[in-house]
Structure formats: structure tokens, C-alpha cells
Amino acid sequence: xxxxxxxxxxxxxxxxxxxxxxxxxxxxxxxxxxxxxxxxxxxxxxxxxxxxxxxxxxxxxxxxxxxxxxxxxxxxxxxxxxxxxxxxxxxxxxxxxxxxxxxxxxxxxxxxxxxxxxxxxxxxxxxxxxxxxxxxxxxxxxxxxxxxxxxxxxxxxxxx
Amino acid sequence: xxxxxxxxxxxxxxxxxxxxxxxxxxxxxxxxxxxxxxxxxxxxxxxxxxxxxxxxxxxxxxxxxxxxxxxxxxxxxxxxxxxxxxxxxxxxxxxxxxxxxxxxxxxxxxxxxxxxxxxxxxxxxxxxxxxxxxxxxxxxxxxxxxxxxxxxxxxxxxxxxxxxxxxxxxxxxxxxxxxxxxxxxxxxxxxxxxxxxxxxxxxxxxxxxxxxxxxxxxxxxxxxxxxxxxxxxxxxxxxxxxxxxxxxxxxxxxxxxxxxxxxxxxxxxxxxxxxxxxxxxxxxxxxxxxxxxxxxxxxxxxxxxxxxxxxxxxxxxxxxxxxxxxxxxxxxxxxxxxxxxxxxxxxxxxxxxxxxxxxxxxxxxxxxxxxxxxxxxxxxxxxxxxxxxxxxxxxxxxxxxxxxxxxxxxxxxxxxxxxxxxxxxxxxxxxxxxxxxxxxxxxxxxxxxxxxxxxxxxxxxxxxxxxxxxxxxxxxxxxxxxxxxxxxxxxxxxxxxxxxxxxxxxxxxxxxxxxxxxxxxxxxxxxxxxxxxxxxxxxxxxxxxxxxxxxxxxxxxxxxxxxxxxxxxxxxxxxxxxxxxxxxxxxxxxxxxxxxxxxxxxxxxxxxxxxxxxxxxxxxxxxxxxxxxxxxxxxxxxxxxxxxxxxxxxxxxxxxxxxxxxxxxxxxxxxxxxxxxxxxxxxxxxxxxxxxxxxxxxxxxxxxxxxxxxxxxxxxxxxxxxxxxxxxxxxxxxxxxxxxxxxxxxxxxxxxxxxxxxx
Numbered sequence: 046x047x048x049x050x051x052x053x054x055x056x057x058x059x060x061x062x063x064x065x066x067x068x069x070x071x072x073x074x075x076x077x078x079x080x081x082x083x084x085x086x087x088x089x090x091x092x093x094x095x096x097x098x099x100x101x102x103x104x105x106x107x108x109x110x111x112x113x114x115x116x117x118x119x120x121x122x123x124x125x126x127x128x129x130x131x132x133x134x135x136x137x138x139x140x141x142x143x144x145x146x147x148x149x150x151x152x153x154x155x156x157x158x159x160x161x162x163x164x165x166x167x168x169x170x171x172x173x174x175x176x177x178x179x180x181x182x183x184x185x186x187x188x189x190x191x192x193x194x195x196x197x198x199x200x201x202x203x204x205x
Numbered sequence: 206x207x208x209x210x211x212x213x214x215x216x217x218x219x220x221x222x223x224x225x226x227x228x229x230x231x232x233x234x235x236x237x238x239x240x241x242x243x244x245x246x247x248x249x250x251x252x253x254x255x256x257x258x259x260x261x262x263x264x265x266x267x268x269x270x271x272x273x274x275x276x277x278x279x280x281x282x283x284x285x286x287x288x289x290x291x292x293x294x295x296x297x298x299x300x301x302x303x304x305x306x307x308x309x310x311x312x313x314x315x316x317x318x319x320x321x322x323x324x325x326x327x328x329x330x331x332x333x334x335x336x337x338x339x340x341x342x343x344x345x346x347x348x349x350x351x352x353x354x355x356x357x358x359x360x361x362x363x364x365x366x367x368x369x370x371x372x373x374x375x376x377x378x379x380x381x382x383x384x385x386x387x388x389x390x391x392x393x394x395x396x397x398x399x400x401x402x403x404x405x406x407x408x409x410x411x412x413x414x415x416x417x418x419x420x421x422x423x424x425x426x427x428x429x430x431x432x433x434x435x436x437x438x439x440x441x442x443x444x445x446x447x448x449x450x451x452x453x454x455x456x457x458x459x460x461x462x463x464x465x466x467x468x469x470x471x472x473x474x475x476x477x478x479x480x481x482x483x484x485x486x487x488x489x490x491x492x493x494x495x496x497x498x499x500x501x502x503x504x505x506x507x508x509x510x511x512x513x514x515x516x517x518x519x520x521x522x523x524x525x526x527x528x529x530x531x532x533x534x535x536x537x538x539x540x541x542x543x544x545x546x547x548x549x550x551x552x553x554x555x556x557x558x559x560x561x562x563x564x565x566x567x568x569x570x571x572x573x574x575x576x577x578x579x580x581x582x583x584x585x586x587x588x589x590x591x592x593x594x595x596x597x598x599x600x601x602x603x604x605x606x607x608x609x610x611x612x613x614x615x616x617x618x619x620x621x622x623x624x625x626x627x628x629x630x631x632x633x634x635x636x637x638x639x640x641x642x643x644x645x646x647x648x649x650x651x652x653x654x655x656x657x658x659x660x661x662x663x664x665x666x667x668x669x670x671x672x673x674x675x676x677x678x679x680x681x682x683x684x685x686x687x688x689x690x691x692x693x694x695x696x697x698x699x700x701x702x703x704x705x706x707x708x709x710x711x712x713x714x715x716x717x718x719x720x721x722x723x724x725x726x727x728x729x730x731x732x733x734x735x736x737x738x739x740x741x742x743x744x745x746x747x748x749x750x751x752x753x754x755x756x757x758x759x760x761x762x763x764x765x766x767x768x769x770x771x772x773x774x775x776x777x778x779x780x781x782x783x784x785x786x787x788x789x790x791x792x793x794x795x796x797x798x799x800x801x802x803x804x805x806x807x808x809x810x811x812x813x814x815x816x817x818x819x820x821x822x823x824x825x826x827x828x829x830x831x832x833x834x835x836x837x838x839x840x841x842x843x844x845x846x847x848x849x850x851x852x853x854x855x856x857x858x859x860x861x862x863x864x865x866x867x868x869x870x871x872x873x874x875x876x877x878x879x880x881x882x883x884x885x886x887x888x889x890x891x892x893x894x895x896x897x898x899x900x901x902x903x904x905x906x907x908x909x910x911x912x913x914x915x916x917x918x919x920x921x922x923x924x925x926x927x928x929x930x931x932x933x934x935x936x937x938x939x940x941x942x943x944x945x946x947x948x949x950x951x952x953x954x955x956x957x958x959x960x961x962x963x964x
Contacts, residue, residue, distance in 0.1 A: 076315075187857075187895040189853075
């Protein structure tokens with residue numbers, strides 16, 4: 046199995062890593078870099094738990110190859126907040142709205158909603174649902190997650 | 206103004222910051238340094254004898270330390286299972302379902318282990334596969350368990366369940382009944398029979414099964430995502446002939462459980478591998494492998510009810526047939542609870558309920574949120590709806606006529622119903638409305654369920670009140686997203702006059718926390734919460750004694766009130782002051798212990814009754830048969846909501862989870878192998894399935910046996926959705942389905958079938 050040295054900017058830091066051609070990005074993040082905040086669930090790009098941002102766009106890191114982030118900018122949940130003690134607007138909205146139960150889908154959801162609001166700062170409910178249809182949550186029934194999306198959009202709008 | 210300081214408030218969950226930041230610490234995120242990794246070689250047959258296993262190629266693969274097979278476990282008791290230890294840790298001589306663990310490759314890295322696992326060659330001698338209960342009970346069926354080797358005392362005298370008939374694939378049976386059913390049926394004005402099949406499901410906690418195990422100084426240490434660390438401890442102690450004190454099971458942050466992580470799953474496998482290779486071993490499964498590890502039973506439920514002319518139930522005669530898969534696991538309880546739920550929360554003068562569970566060559570079945578209740582609710586409720594049609598009654602009216610009232614026992618000599626079910630159901634009914642949509646067939650359905658919960662009420666809570674006035678809780682309940690840590694912190698804050706953020710939590714480690722039966726059966730708030738409350742009362746009592754001792758006064762002159770210790774002369778002392786006075790400054794603490802058992806208020810069975818009330822409006826696309834939810838109403842009759850936002854999340858979460866089994870989800874075997882062991886083919890509810898109109902009505906009458914009048918939460922909506930959705934679709938299309946899920950193909954077929962299907 047061929048090995049490849051890749052360089053990427055991950056959560057604001059330049060990182061070098063040697064991976065196999067077949068290594069998924071999630072495996073590199075978790076096993077090589079110890080960034081265990083990224084979760085893997087379905088493994089086939091359906092559930093969205095492993096969502097991270099590559100150049101600002103959400104990707105499923107369980108199937109996105111690590112070699113494909115060479116030269117790119119990656120944001121994981123560890124890089125979502127401005128610093129270790131505080132939360133991003135989206136994280137805080139999830140906390141405040143009760144949108145977190147088991148928490149396993151949360152890192153992926155936080156990054157997906159972050160990308161949604163970058164692309165569309167004032168999504169309608171239908172637009173938000175459509176964007177987030179690739180993120181599954183088994184605990185909440187999605188009600189409080191939709192509350193969190195609305196709240197994050199409102200607060201984000203008022204801060205800009 | 207609230208009577209309470211902390212309980213009843215929607216405080217922020219204590220673990221949500223860590224979870225929002227990806228720092229929650231699930232077991233797969235915390236591999237021990239130097240741990241070896243196991244990859245499971247799984248059976249590629251549904252039913253076969255193992256002639257030989259060739260591990261040589263796998264052993265030669267880089268990084269591989271060992272390949273463990275069933276033959277390596279001969280110095281152990283190589284089975285697990287809390288009712289019937291019929292589940293081999295690794296296949297011994299035969300495999301009983303596709304995907305059963307046959308060997309484990311242990312290597313340095315997960316990738317090396319997985320690569321080498323493909324190199325293990327297993328030589329099988331095929332046996333006829335019994336893929337469903339019909340095949341498994343047919344004449345000439347091949348026995349899946351030729352010898353019922355390990356029936357334990359649970360199947361002995363006095364148990365509610367019995368082993369299945371000898372030399373058959375019947376796993377176990379149970380019966381429940383009273384009155385003269387035949388006479389009542391003979392006198393009935395109308396007899397209605399309804400049959401509904403409930404599908405096999407995978408509960409799909411998003412975090413798959415994972416465990417790591419090692420032996421340290423003669424003690425077996427296991428970390429996993431189990432809901433039931435003490436039940437796992439019991440299995441492991443038996444496997445390794447260890448004292449309970451030498452088995453340390455730690456339940457880490459759990460990424461969803463819903464019953465799927467109850468009892469032992471892969472902990473025995475990780476521990477056995479560690480024992481064989483002499484090093485720490487970690488096994489983390491994929492979703493597909495998790496679907497090969499456990500599922501929920503499929504059920505065929507047949508309900509016959511005799512009514513008098515005004516719609517009163519005279520008798521119900523019900524059979525429940527479970528497809529329980531290859532091993533027993535917790536399906537004994539699933540079957541028993543199915544009978545306890547199958548007739549609904551109605552006054553039934555005569556009942557005959559019979560349950561059979563059948564072994565098949567499929568993934569073994571076990572617990573899933575609301576089991577027994579969600580399995581039987583669709584048949585029981587559809588039966589009432591169809592009878593109401595025949596008798597010219599409104600579906601609400603027939604239910605109100607038969608619903609048990611507050612204080613009535615629906616099963617003789619059991620805990621009376623502690624809810625106003627008629628009011629709850631009427632609330633749901635009145636909230637429903639059809640908003641017409643063009644070119645859709647629309648219908649409304651609603652229903653009610655009542656399920657016995659609480660399991661065994663044994664709980665021991667330890668609260669340490671530290672010298673600075675903060676507290677640490679030592680509790681064996683697993684946090685799996687239900688919010689139990691937050692609730693327990695609120696109870697401690699309430700009882701000891703603290704802020705809930707001053708409460709910290711010990712790891713859920715069997716060598717550290719007190720015994721806890723399980724985390725399940727909706728028992729944590731209402732039963733475990735009582736033990737936590739009692740531990741706080743134990744602390745209060747000790748503080749009063751300590752204050753009196755320091756003052757050299759009678760303990761009778763001191764008391765606890767308003768979060769403080771009060772003396773005879775108006776002295777008010779904070780807890781921290783009492784500790785400092787008794788021990789000296791900066792030292793000491795007070796340790797409170799609280800316990801619950803099947804005694805006193807909890808003596809009656811069931812420990813808890815959980816109410817499920819739900820209503821839906823659906824739209825069916827006449828061209829495609831696709832069903833959409835327009836409106837969802839749940840009523841959470843919870844006695845007292847200790848954290849209302851959390852209750853709402855549990856209630857909606859349960860409702861949407863049940864929507865899966867009603868509309869989309871079903872494990873399919875169209876041959877020896879599960880056909881849809883992935884999330885593309887096994888379709889769970891998505892955010893776009895959430896209806897536009899959702900309401901969760903909170904009913905608080907403080908009428909439960911839990912702390913502050915709390916009742917169970919979290920399974921209720923799950924148990925009532927199936928029947929409500931089935932009825933709504935039936936009314937939309939004019940045909941009564943006889944199975945779930947109501948997939949577009951099935952609904953389209955029903956719509957285009959010639960005759961109305963009603964039984």
C-alpha cells in the first residue's frame with residue numbers, strides 16, 4: 046500500500062502526516078492526529094456524523110480520502126470555537142436549545158450548520174432541513190436541532 | 206413561585222459543553238496506550254458446522270500477534286447471557302447466524318487486523334438455515350440449539366417464563382390471563398380479530414459497539430459503552446471464574462443506547478482476547494458489524510376481542526410470536542413484557558395472552574426502547590379502531606369507554622394505574638387537525654399505551670458532600686444522552702441547597718460506584734433518583750448529628766431546613782461550616798448513601814407505569830404510496846418534569862425514533878444474509894421527516910412514585926406511535942395494513958388491492 050506525505054492546514058495549524066492512499070480523512074484525524082472529536086458512524090457517507098469542513102465546505106470524512114486534503118484547509122470540531130473555553134455561536138445555540146443528547150452526531154451537526162449559515166445566513170426552515178438532510182440524529186427527533194439552527198441564525202445575524 | 210429551587214427548571218445539561226466541542230470521551234476515542242486491536246472474522250453462513258479454521262495466512266500478516274478462535278477459550282466458561290447462557294463468545298463448532306464472530310485477529314493497528322481478518326479461511330459444513338419462525342417451527346426443522354445446555358435458575362420454578370418444548374426451535378414461552386375468555390367471547394355482540402406484524406429493527410445508536418479489556422494485577426478491567434456495567438460484570442465474572450471484586454467494568458460516555466447497549470455485547474469478546482493474547486485488546490465495530498451483534502425482535506401479534514354492543518371490551522385473546530434470532534439475550538423479558546402490554550391500558554374482564562419466542566438463524570434480538578409495548582400496540586389499537594368502525598363508534602369514544610381509570614389495576618394484583626389516561630388521550634385527540642393538502646390522501650390516528658417499567662428497582666447512590674460545599678455523585682447509571690447526570694445534579698442541588706453545577710460525577714466504574722441494576726426501563730429519574738434523594742437525606746441527617754455533637758446538645762434540638770442546619774437558638778449553619786466544625790478546617794467530608802429495592806413504596810409490580818399517548822396526521826401520495834407526517838402530537842404524562850426541556854427532547858426523540866419502525870425501518874433477510882446491513886438500505890428518520898406541526902404536551906400531576914411525583918419518561922411516545930400511524934394511513938387509504946413499516950411499495954400495493962384488508 047503506497048504511503049503519501051501530505052501537508053494541510055488543520056484548525057489553523059500546518060500539519061504534516063503520512064498516510065496510505067486508502068486512508069480516510071476521519072482515520073487520519075483520529076488515529077494519526079488524535080483529533081477524536083470527529084465521529085464515525087455509518088462509514089458510507091450517509092449519516093453526517095463525520096462531517097468536517099474542507100476549504101469551508103462540509104465533507105464526510107469517513108469516505109473522503111486523507112490524501113485529498115493535501116494543500117487544503119480543514120476545520121474539525123476542535124477548531125470550531127474561537128478558543129478552548131468558549132463556544133462558537135452554533136455550538137452555544139446547540140447547548141442552549143437542548144439540541145444535544147448523546148452528542149455523537151453533534152460535532153458533525155455543528156460543522157454542517159456552520160457551513161449552512163456561511164452559505165445562507167438566513168435560511169428558511171425548508172432550506173435548513175434540505176441542507177441538513179445528510180446529518181442524522183437518533184436522539185432528539187430533530188425538533189431542538191431546528192430550534193438551534195434558528196437561534197444560531199438569529200444571533201449570528203445580530204452580531205454582524 | 207415554584208416550590209423548588211432546582212428541579213423543574215430547564216437548566217443546561219451538564220455535559221453539553223464537552224459534547225458540543227467533541228471532548229465527551231466515548232470509549233473508541235480513548236484507546237489505552239499500546240493497546241492491541243482486534244478485528245472480528247464473521248460467519249459467512251447462516252447455519253453451519255465449522256470443520257476447520259485456517260489462520261496461517263492471517264498470522265503471517267504484518268503486525269498480527271494472534272488469531273483467537275473458540276478453541277482457545279477452553280479454559281473459560283465460554284458463554285454469556287443473563288437469562289440463558291446460550292451465547293458463545295466465539296463460535297464453538299457451529300455458527301448460528303450470518304455475521305456471528307468466528308475468530309478475532311489481534312494486531313498492532315486496526316487496519317492490520319482488518320486486512321488480516323480477510324485471510325482467515327473457515328471450512329464450513331452447511332446446515333439448513335431456519336430464517337424465520339415459520340421455517341424454524343415446520344416439521345423437520347433443523348434444531349438451532351440441539352441441546353439447551355445452560356438453562357439457569359431463571360427458568361426454574363416460579364418464573365413467569367418456561368423453556369420451549371424439547372427438540373424444537375421454540376426458545377421460551379409465557380402466558381398471562383384471567384377470567385373465562387371462551388364464555389365472554391360466546392356472549393359478545395361483536396368479535397374482532399386483527400393481526401399486525403412488527404418488523405425486526407436495529408435501534409441504531411450512532412456510536413457502534415466498542416470495548417477494550419486488560420488484566421491488571423489479577424483484575425479484569427473492561428471499558429465499553431455498555432448501559433449495564435454491573436450486568437456485564439456478572440457475565441465476565443462467570444466467564445473467568447473471578448470474584449466480582451476482580452472485575453472492573455467502566456461505562457464511558459455512550460453515543461446512544463436505546464436498549465441496544467444493554468447487557469453484554471462485545472465485552473466478553475474483548476476480554477477473552479486479552480486473556481488469550483496476554484495484552485490489552487480493543488475491539489471497535491463498524492455499523493454493519495453492530496447490526497450483526499444485536500437487533501430488536503420481530504413480532505407477529507394477533508388480537509381477538511369480544512365487545513358488547515356499546516363497545517365495552519368483554520375479553521381479549523392475544524398471541525405474540527417473536528422472531529428472537531440465534532440467541533436468547535433479553536428477549537425473555539421482551540416476550541413477557543409484550544404480554545403485559547398487548548391488551549393496552551384497558552379494563553379487560555377476561556384475558557388470554559400467549560407468547561412464544563422462536564430461535565432463527567438471524568442476528569440475536571434483545572432490548573429496544575419500549576420493547577413489548579411498541580411491538581404489540583399497533584395490533585391492539587388497530588383492533589379497537591376497526592371494531593369501532595363496525596360498531597358505529599367514534600375511535601375516541603371506544604377508548605374512553607374502556608380505558609382504565611386512575612387507581613384501577615389493569616392486571617390483577619399489580620400497581621394501579623397512576624394516570625388520568627382519558628384526559629391525556631383527549632388532550633392529544635383535541636390537538637389534532639387535518640390541514641388539507643392538494644392531491645394527498647389524508648388521515649388521522651391516535652392511541653395510547655401503558656407499559657410496565659422500572660425493571661428491578663435496586664439502586665445504590667453515594668453522594669460525597671465535600672468540605673467546600675460542593676458534591677460528587679458516585680452512581681452506576683450510564684449517561685447515554687438521556688440527561689441523567691443533569692437530572693441527578695438537580696436533585697442533589699435541590700436536596701442539599703447547592704447549585705447543580707457544583708455537582709461532579711465519578712466515572713461509572715463498578716469498583717467505584719454502588720451497585721446499579723441497569724440503565725434502562727425508564728428507571729433512572731424515577732427510581733435511581735429516589736436513591737440519590739435518599740443519599741442526600743442521609744447527608745442531612747449526619748450534618749444535623751454533627752452540628753448537635755459540636756454544640757453538645759441533643760440531636761432533637763437541631764434540624765435541617767431551607768438548605769441549612771438549624772440550631773435551637775436560631776443558629777444557622779451551612780453544610781460546609783458543619784463539616785469544618787466537626788473535622789477541623791479544610792478536611793473531612795460527609796458521605797451519604799441511599800438505596801432502593803423492591804420494598805416499601807416500590808414493592809408493588811411494576812415499579813413504574815409509563816404512559817404513551819400520541820396522535821398523527823398523515824398525507825399519502827396517491828400516485829406513489831409515500832407517507833408523510835403532517836402533524837405529530839405527543840402527551841408526556843410524567844408526573845413532574847424535573848427538566849422540562851429535557852423531557853420534551855426525550856418525548857419527541859422517542860416519537861421520531863418510533864416513526865422509523867412505522868414508516869421506513871425493517872431488517873430484511875431475503876436469504877441467509879441480512880440484506881440491508883447499512884444505512885443506505887436501512888433507512889432511519891431524517892430531519893426532513895420532521896413534520897411542520899409538532900407539539901409535545903407536558904402533563905404534570907405529581908402522581909408518580911418517583912422523586913417529587915415523577916414518572917418515567919423517554920419510552921412513552923415510542924410505544925404509541927406505531928398504532929397511531931397505522932390507523933392514520935388506514936383512514937387515508939381505506940385499507941387496514943397488517944404489517945409495518947408502511948413503505949411506499951406496501952402502501953401502494955394496499956391502495957391498489959381489490960379488497961379491504963382488516964384482519
